[in-house]
Amino acid sequence: DAMVIQNPRYQVTQFGKPVTLSCSQTLNHNVMYWYQQKSSQAPKLLFHYYDKDFNNEADTPDNFQSRRPNTSFCFLDIRSPGLGDAAMYLCATSRDRIETQYFGPGTRLLVL
Amino acid sequence: QQPVQSPQAVILREGEDAVINCSSSKALYSVHWYRQKHGEAPVFLMILLKGGEQKGHEKISASFNEKKQQSSLYLTASQLSYSGTYFCGTEPAGGNQGGKLIFGQGTELSVKP
Known part of the structure; x- marks a missing residue:
């Protein structure tokens, strides 16, 4: 029973062509996170939502945006992907702050 | 500030023990x-x-x-299934951090038969 679902699992896009990654959850958790993970590196937090309250990390590029239309769904929009944006994008949820984060399987983004 | 994990990599034989450390310069x-x-x-x-x-x-x-701002993960009698990269994620103390985690660089653990 999937709890955190990410689509697509693999995404190929062209340099500069906008792309949207999606995340959905069946846990009814309040908090949703987006992480970027490059090869052999730690996951890096991009932003998170506590309910509808959006929290952006200071070093997240302006190229990255997010939307959370309801509790279950959260989207990551990359407006003009560059080669350096190729990475695994992980969505995670937690019931509340300072609680276990459950990760989805990730979307691997390739930029050509 | 990213916590520091040690060692960066470790190779074990099945049944051996390992310790992975996570150290932060900030209160956790x-x-x-x-x-x-x-x-x-x-x-x-x-x-x-x-x-x-x-x-x-x-x-x-x-x-x-908490005083040393350190955590250690102990794996005893390791199994093949323990292989993978282990990350510690730290939440800084004080203020409303929103539950966000800062991950260490990871420790790659390989368990061999």
């Missing part, structure tokens, strides 16, 4: 431990909230020394 509220296998998402192992707290999960346990 909590430490989370995750294991990630290649190409997969991180999987939660345990969370430690209080200084001096220890937790165990089968043959994997962890401790958290």
